[in-house]
Amino acid sequence: xxxxxxxxxYFNFITKDIKISRETNMIQGILTFQFKLNQIEATGEINPExxxxxxxxxxxxxxxxxxxxxxxxxxxxxxxYQHTVGIFTPRYGYSNFYTGRLKExxxxxxxxxxxxxxxxxxxxxxxxxxxxEIELFEDxxxxxxxxxxxxxxxxxxxxxxxxxxxxxxxxxxxxxxxKYTIFQVERLSKLDKLQKVSxxxxxxxxxxxLEILRERPASKSEIKSIVEQMKPTxxxxxxxxxxxxxxxxxxxxxxxxxxxxxxxxxxxxxYIFLVKDIIFARVPNQNLLKHxxxxxxxxxxxFKQKSIDYFTAYDPYEEPLENTxxxxxxxxxxxxxxxxxxxxxxxxxxDKIPKIFSEFAVTEILLDxxxxxxxxxxxxxxxxxSWICLLTDVKPLTIFPEYLLPKIREAFRREExxxxxxxxxxxxxxxxxxxxxxxxxxxxxxxxxxxx
Numbered sequence: 001x002x003x004x005x006x007x008x009x010y011f012n013f014i015t016k017d018i019k020i021s022r023e024t025n026m027i028q029g030i031l032t033f034q035f036k037l038n039q040i041e042a043t044g045e046i047n048p049e050x051x052x053x054x055x056x057x058x059x060x061x062x063x064x065x066x067x068x069x070x071x072x073x074x075x076x077x078x079x080x081y082q083h084t085v086g087i088f089t090p091r092y093g094y095s096n097f098y099t100g101r102l103k104e105x106x107x108x109x110x111x112x113x114x115x116x117x118x119x120x121x122x123x124x125x126x127x128x129x130x131x132x133e134i135e136l137f138e139d140x141x142x143x144x145x146x147x148x149x150x151x152x153x154x155x156x157x158x159x160x161x162x163x164x165x166x167x168x169x170x171x172x173x174x175x176x177x178x179k180y181t182i183f184q185v186e187r188l189s190k191l192d193k194l195q196k197v198s199x200x201x202x203x204x205x206x207x208x209x210l211e212i213l214r215e216r217p218a219s220k221s222e223i224k225s226i227v228e229q230m231k232p233t234x235x236x237x238x239x240x241x242x243x244x245x246x247x248x249x250x251x252x253x254x255x256x257x258x259x260x261x262x263x264x265x266x267x268x269x270x271y272i273f274l275v276k277d278i279i280f281a282r283v284p285n286q287n288l289l290k291h292x293x294x295x296x297x298x299x300x301x302x303f304k305q306k307s308i309d310y311f312t313a314y315d316p317y318e319e320p321l322e323n324t325x326x327x328x329x330x331x332x333x334x335x336x337x338x339x340x341x342x343x344x345x346x347x348x349x350x351d352k353i354p355k356i357f358s359e360f361a362v363t364e365i366l367l368d369x370x371x372x373x374x375x376x377x378x379x380x381x382x383x384x385x386s387w388i389c390l391l392t393d394v395k396p397l398t399i400f401p402e403y404l405l406p407k408i409r410e411a412f413r414r415e416e417x418x419x420x421x422x423x424x425x426x427x428x429x430x431x432x433x434x435x436x437x438x439x440x441x442x443x444x445x446x447x448x449x450x451x452x
Contacts, residue, residue: 026129029057083113201328213274281316343390
């Protein structure tokens, strides 16, 4: 990655900014049901139904009395089947998750099924727009599922013993859990630019796309084929979204060329071109250093030495990818990110950390994860009191990918040489039109940069 270092030196002087729009929340609601057979004793016939427990919607588009435009009974039964196809007896504890697209309405779901040991069955369905990246919310939904297990246990026990007050209290808690998860999803839906970079480095599929484009322009269909080998259900347009929003790539249509022998048009279609490269980098927390100096804080010398010790050995281009991925992952946690932003210009005693975390966040675990990644550090003052400070800020570096120029020329020359020798072009090589388009896009995009 040394070539990135050289390019950043002169690219950092370019001043044109690219504005990034914030995403809007697309979760539609979380619905909970209990499955009931409703067997008629006299005839033995059954009338299965999904009895609503708590239905929480994120907007006024749907309500408890009319949500058929969101999901209908056939899709609820279909989802239930996906969860229970492997269950052979109704008398044991069982749970699983399912993601998929609804057949009757234009939404996708992330659902959770829970069967208790007495056979009682519950279904929790979180509904999203089709273009939502529901994998981003996987941890939030699984955390919610863990808490719902306890609620469903209590609700079943209260119903079996007909404790009406307890049923009412448990239902209130269930509704609050659903509201809280929707709130967390909404927070995570509104990503800023730093978190959009985290999306790239937190995804093996997106990192693969970046790896491909660092070598040459590639067709959308080729990229799609490669990442589908990693994960068959990926949506290539969703994967490309943060690249586009950060202005790192361009998409353009290539007419293609007709083979002189066969008449077949090759290299035609939509191509993806890398016009900016980006890496995660740690930088000293200048805001806090400045604050300590201005206030003559006794912690200045200790914090400054901690910073010197870390950055003396730090090289962003030598940072292990695993560390970067771990950092990207925690920055996508709403609680961690709120704390990270707060600590950029603040410091707090360990025994008085601000209560900005959500109700279910474990402060000790969050702090420990940040310490392991050297994002925060703990300093003891003269009185042996521990203080928490942000040791390293995080700043993505956008780089003009000059290293692509010889690679583009080499890829075209190989194509040209094979053509002269009468050989068929191998898949993955680029034509003159692709090379010309790539160089043109690099030229016109050179003055642009994303600021963080």
